[in-house]
Structures are given as C-alpha cells and as structure tokens.
Amino acid sequence: MTRRGRTLWIVGVTVALVVAGVVSWYASSSPDGLEWAAERAGFAHTAEDSAAAGSPLADYLWNGEENRLSAGAAGIVGVLVTLGLAGGVTWLVRRRGVPGQG
Amino acid sequence: MCNKVDVVHVPDGFLDVPTSVATGALAAGTVALALRKARTELDDLTAPLAGLTAAFVFAGQMINFPVAAGTSGHLIGAVLTAVLVGPWTAVLCMTAVLLVQAVLFADGGLTALGTNVTLMALLAVVVGYGVFRGLAAVLPRTRTGVLTAAGVAAFLSVPAAALTFVGLFALGGAVDLPLGTVASAMTGVHLLIGLGEAAITVTIIGAVLAVRPDLVHGARGLGSAAVLEDRRPATVEVPR
Numbered sequence: 223m224t225r226r227g228r229t230l231w232i233v234g235v236t237v238a239l240v241v242a243g244v245v246s247w248y249a250s251s252s253p254d255g256l257e258w259a260a261e262r263a264g265f266a267h268t269a270e271d272s273a274a275a276g277s278p279l280a281d282y283l284w285n286g287e288e289n290r291l292s293a294g295a296a297g298i299v300g301v302l303v304t305l306g307l308a309g310g311v312t313w314l315v316r317r318r319g320v321p322g323q324g
Numbered sequence: 325m326c327n328k329v330d331v332v333h334v335p336d337g338f339l340d341v342p343t344s345v346a347t348g349a350l351a352a353g354t355v356a357l358a359l360r361k362a363r364t365e366l367d368d369l370t371a372p373l374a375g376l377t378a379a380f381v382f383a384g385q386m387i388n389f390p391v392a393a394g395t396s397g398h399l400i401g402a403v404l405t406a407v408l409v410g411p412w413t414a415v416l417c418m419t420a421v422l423l424v425q426a427v428l429f430a431d432g433g434l435t436a437l438g439t440n441v442t443l444m445a446l447l448a449v450v451v452g453y454g455v456f457r458g459l460a461a462v463l464p465r466t467r468t469g470v471l472t473a474a475g476v477a478a479f480l481s482v483p484a485a486a487l488t489f490v491g492l493f494a495l496g497g498a499v500d501l502p503l504g505t506v507a508s509a510m511t512g513v514h515l516l517i518g519l520g521e522a523a524i525t526v527t528i529i530g531a532v533l534a535v536r537p538d539l540v541h542g543a544r545g546l547g548s549a550a551v552l553e554d555r556r557p558a559t560v561e562v563p564r
Contacts, residue, residue: 227369230536234376242383250388250396254332255486255517258395259509268498270337272430280430282386297386300424304382308420309375312413315359316366 235305242297246282247290333425333440334489336433343496348438351419354446358415365410365541373539374409378417380528381405382424389520397517400485402448403456403478404525407470407542408532411453418445439492443485452481456542467533470543471526478525482518486510 253261260266278285279299284292339347366374381401388396401421406414422440425431432440459473490507497506533540 224369226536227372227539230532230539231372231376234380238376238379238383241380242386246383246386249386249398250390252388252390252394252396254388255391255395255397255513256334256489256510257332258513259486259506260338263501263506263509265338265493265497265499265501265506268337269335270433272336272426272433274427274430274434277428277430279428282429282431296429297383300382300386300429301379303428304421304424305375305379307424308378308417309372311359311416311420312362312366312371312374312409315363315416316368316371317363319367 235301238301238305239298242301243294246297247293333422333432334436334443336435338498339436339439339492340496340498341435343492344435344439346438347442347492348435351438351441351446354415355419355441358412358419362410362412362416365413370409370413370539370541374413374417377405377408378420381417382421384524385421385425391513391516391520395513395516397482397513397520399521399524400444400448400482401525402444402485403452403474403481403521404528406449406453407456407474407477407525407529408540410541411449413541414449414453415445418449439489442492443488447488448481448485451484452477453542455480460542465546467530467537467543467546470533470540470546471530474529474542475522475526479518479522482521483511483514486514 252258257266260269272280274280279296280286282293282296282300284295286292381399381404384399384401384404386398388398391397402414402418405417409417419441422432422437422445426434426437426440454477456473456477459476460470463469463473487507487510490503490510493501493506494503529540529542533543537543537546
C-alpha cells in the first residue's frame with residue numbers, strides 16, 4: 223500500500239472504531255423500520271430468539287451489561303472481527319502482483 | 325432508557341422453512357460466484373479498502389437514526405460498498421458484516437441469514453449498483469454526477485430491499501396477512517430510511533473522492549481533473 227493509501231486506511235479504521243465504540247451509544251433506541259412495520263402489520267410476535275442469543279456479545283453488549291463500556295467494547299470487537307473477516311477474504315481472492323497490471 | 329444498539333435484521337421465525345432454505349441456497353450460490361468474480365475488482369491496493377469498507381458498514385449499521393415518530397432506521401451500506409469497491413466485492417463485504425452480526429451479536433436470525441444476505445448483500449447491491457451505473461451513464465462525468473447517481477441509488481436500494489422482504493413474506497410468511505397490509509407498513513418507513521441511506525452514502529463517497537478519487541471503483545473512467553474540478557468534462561483516461 224502506498225503511504226497515502228495507508229493514511230486513508232488508518233483514518234477509516236479509526237473512524238469506524240469511534241463510531242462503533244462511542245457514537246453507537248447515542249443511537250436511537252426507537253424500534254427499527256422492520257420491527258415497527260412488523261408490529262403494525264401484526265407479525266412481530268412470530269420472531270424467534272436466534273440460536274446465537276446466548277452469545278457473550280448478543281444485543282451488542284459485552285455479557286449483556288447495559289452500560290457504555292460494555293456497548294463500546296462490543297462495537298469495537300465487531301469492527302475488528304468484520305475487518306479481519308472481510309479484509310482476509312478479499313485479500314485471499316485478490317489478483318496477485320502490481321496493482322493495475324493484473 | 326438504555327441506548328443499547330438494536331439494529332434488527334430479519335429474525336428467525338418471520339419466514340417459513342422452505343422460504344428460508346430457498347434464500348439460503350440463493351445466498352450461498354451468490355457468495356460462491358462473488359468469490360470468483362471479485363478477483364477482477366481486487367488487488368493489493370483495493371483489498372485492504374474492501375476490509376475497511378466492511379468494517380465501516382458494520383459500525384455504520386450500529387447507528388440507528390430517528391425517522392418518523394417513534395421509528396428508527398440504519399444504514400444498509402450496499403450502494404456505498406459497491407460504488408467504493410465494486411459490486412462483487414460488495415457482495416462479499418456485506419455478507420461478512422451480516423455473518424458477524426448474526427453469529428456474534430445475535431442480530432438477524434441464523435436461519436434467516438440467507439434471507440438477510442439475499443436482501444442486503446444481493447438485492448440491494450444489484451438494484452443499487454444497477455441504478456448507479458444507469459444514472460452515471462447519463463449524468464455528467466463529474467464528481468457531482470457520481471455523487472448524485474450514488475445518492476439516488478442508495479435511496480432506492482432501501483425500499484427495494486423492503487419490498488423484496490414483503491414479497492418473501494407473501495410467499496412464506498409465518499402468518500397469513502393481506503399483502504397490502506405488510507407492504508404499506510414496510511414502504512413508508514423505508515422510504516424515509518432511504519433518505520438517511522442516501523445522505524450517509526453521499527457523505528462518505530464524497531469524502532473518499534476528495535482525497536483518493538482513484539480508489540473509488542464507481543468513479544473509474546473519470547479523469548482525475550474532472551473529479552477534482554467539477555464542470556470540466558473528462559476527456560483523457562490516464563493509464564496507470
């Protein structure tokens with residue numbers, strides 16, 4: 223990666239970490255559009271708990287603790303895992319060699 | 325009231341098993357194809373950007389913004405990702421986000437993962453990127469043209485995904501409801517959410533265009549002069 227590319231990448235990851243780790247606490251807690259529509263149309267009750275509901279990060283909280291630190295930690299873990307997964311997969315399938323000559 | 329994040333993708337239970345199996349098969353096939361096709365979009369320079377974009381979409385989806393009274397919406401990010409890193413790569417990035425959310429955060433059901441991938445990693449990308457390319461072809465080849473096309477595409481991608489869910493619910497919803505009831509409940513709120521989607525998409529693509537226009541997949545073919553200085557038509561494509 224070029225130096226400017228690296229700068230963009232570092233700035234981008236930092237912004238994502240701040241958004242997920244800090245800003246997310248201030249997100250609206252009103253029902254989401256789908257949830258709201260499901261209530262209104264009358265099928266919200268058909269939702270079932272996910273098999274992953276017991277995950278230590280379920281509901282974007284660390285061990286279910288409803289505080290800023292827990293929510294921030296969950297968000298940061300999510301950003302890093304997503305970065306690793308998507309970055310890893312795309313790195314593996316990329317064209318090898320010098321950019322622009324593939 | 326705690327402000328815990330409540331993103332809410334399609335949970336388990338909304339759709340019956342055959343429908344979930346069908347969307348799961350469609351999603352798996354799409355991802356398999358994308359793993360082959362994304363190669364043309366990814367190199368040493370763009371692959372790290374793809375990972376970053378996915379991480380950014382994960383973070384962005386945590387931010388529920390208020391729409392009409394008592395409702396909220398969040399970014400999907402399909403058009404944002406497709407315009408930044410290319411549509412096949414967007415399928416992979418969006419799927420990675422949805423997989424992490426479903427498995428680690430219990431957001432979106434596990435049996436509904438195929439449905440969520442179909443709606444947000446496939447449908448929203450296909451419709452959104454299709455609209456983007458269609459508009460970009462007729463709009464001026466400038467920074468404003470690219471951003472306008474991306475904004476309209478992002479806006480439309482949200483009701484398109486919502487209406488596709490309505491279609492799936494009509495085929496295999498857990499309860500029998502009149503199609504119109506589900507459609508009318510879903511459409512209005514998702515049109516509003518689409519406005520937020522467009523605003524976020526345009527802001528972020530605009531920021532990347534300002535610093536690294538060469539890295540924006542959907543802006544390829546714009547001469548760099550045309551990107552930086554609006555109004556000037558792109559005449560020369562500089563080979564790298």
